[in-house]
Amino acid sequence: MWWTATGRIWAHRPRRLGQGASAKARVVAGPIFGSDLHAGDVCERVHSLVSIQPPGGPVSPTESPARGRILEAAYAQFYTYGFKRTGMEAIAAAAGLTKRTLYQTFDSKDALLTAVVEYAAALSMPRISRWIAALEADPLGGIDTVFADLAGWTRAPGWMGSGFTRILIEMADLPDHPAHRVARAHKEAIEGRLAQALGSAALASEIMIVLEGTLILFLIQRDPELIAAGARAARTLVKAARRASNPLSLEHFIVSRKQ
Incomplete structure (x- = not known):
C-alpha cells in the first residue's frame, strides 16, 4: 500500500x-x-x-x-x-x-x-513562445497558427489531453497544495504575456478561456470540429476587440450598419 x-x-x-x-x-x-x-x-x-x-x-x-x-x-x-x-x-x-x-x-x-x-x-516554453510571436506579428494569423498547432497535437497517437491540466484536476481537493500555487502563477503570467501580445488584458483572458475550453471539450467529445469552432470564436473575439479599439475603422462602420 x-x-x-x-x-x-x-x-x-x-x-x-x-x-x-x-x-x-x-x-x-x-x-x-x-x-x-x-x-x-x-x-x-x-x-x-x-x-x-x-x-x-x-x-x-x-x-x-x-x-x-x-x-x-x-x-x-x-x-x-x-x-x-x-x-x-x-x-x-x-x-x-x-x-x-x-x-x-x-x-x-x-x-x-x-x-x-x-x-x-x-x-512548453518553445511552443508558447512561438504562439506569442505569431500573435504579436498578426493577431488573426496568430490565432490560426495556435489552433492549427492544437489540432496537430490532438491527432498524436495516445493523446489524452493536457497532462498539466489532468494532474491538477486530480488535486482539486487540495487547492492550497504547492502544485496549485505554481499552476496559478504560471497561468497568470501567460495571460500577462498574451495581454502584451494582443494589447488587451480582457482579450487575453477571453482567448485563454477559449483555448482551455476547446481542449477540455475535445477531450470529452473527440470531434475535430471543436478545434475549428474554437478558432472561429477566438477570431471573432480578436475582430471585436480590434473594432472596439478603433471605432472609426471601415470594418467597424460596416458591422455597425449591418446591426
Missing part, C-alpha cells in the same frame, strides 16, 4: 515495469511528447496547454542526472496512469533508479508532484 498526497492509503499496487523499464517509459511517453522521448529534445514535445518558464525550469546540464530522469519518468507515469494511481516504486522503476535514490532526490510524493508541475510548465 502507498500513502497518497491526501493522506489516504491507496491499495492499488502500481504495475512493475521490470527490467528495461527505462525503455518502456520512453514508449509510454511517446503519445505525450510526440515520438521517442529524450531529455535533450523533450522541450519541443511536451503538451501542457499554456505555460511559462517557472521557478526551477527545465533540467539543466548542471542539474543532477537522477533528478532529470525522475521528472521525465514521473510526468509520463502521471500522464498515463494518474497521480493518485502511480506509486513511487513505479516512478523509480520507470526512471531506472532505486527508490532510495528517488527519495534522496524528492523526500515525498508531494514534493515530486510540485517539481513535475514546474517541469511540465517549463517544457
Whole structure:
C-alpha cells in the first residue's frame, strides 16, 4: 500500500515495469511528447496547454542526472496512469533508479508532484513562445497558427489531453497544495504575456478561456470540429476587440450598419 498526497492509503499496487523499464517509459511517453522521448529534445514535445518558464525550469546540464530522469519518468507515469494511481516504486522503476535514490532526490510524493508541475510548465516554453510571436506579428494569423498547432497535437497517437491540466484536476481537493500555487502563477503570467501580445488584458483572458475550453471539450467529445469552432470564436473575439479599439475603422462602420 502507498500513502497518497491526501493522506489516504491507496491499495492499488502500481504495475512493475521490470527490467528495461527505462525503455518502456520512453514508449509510454511517446503519445505525450510526440515520438521517442529524450531529455535533450523533450522541450519541443511536451503538451501542457499554456505555460511559462517557472521557478526551477527545465533540467539543466548542471542539474543532477537522477533528478532529470525522475521528472521525465514521473510526468509520463502521471500522464498515463494518474497521480493518485502511480506509486513511487513505479516512478523509480520507470526512471531506472532505486527508490532510495528517488527519495534522496524528492523526500515525498508531494514534493515530486510540485517539481513535475514546474517541469511540465517549463517544457512548453518553445511552443508558447512561438504562439506569442505569431500573435504579436498578426493577431488573426496568430490565432490560426495556435489552433492549427492544437489540432496537430490532438491527432498524436495516445493523446489524452493536457497532462498539466489532468494532474491538477486530480488535486482539486487540495487547492492550497504547492502544485496549485505554481499552476496559478504560471497561468497568470501567460495571460500577462498574451495581454502584451494582443494589447488587451480582457482579450487575453477571453482567448485563454477559449483555448482551455476547446481542449477540455475535445477531450470529452473527440470531434475535430471543436478545434475549428474554437478558432472561429477566438477570431471573432480578436475582430471585436480590434473594432472596439478603433471605432472609426471601415470594418467597424460596416458591422455597425449591418446591426
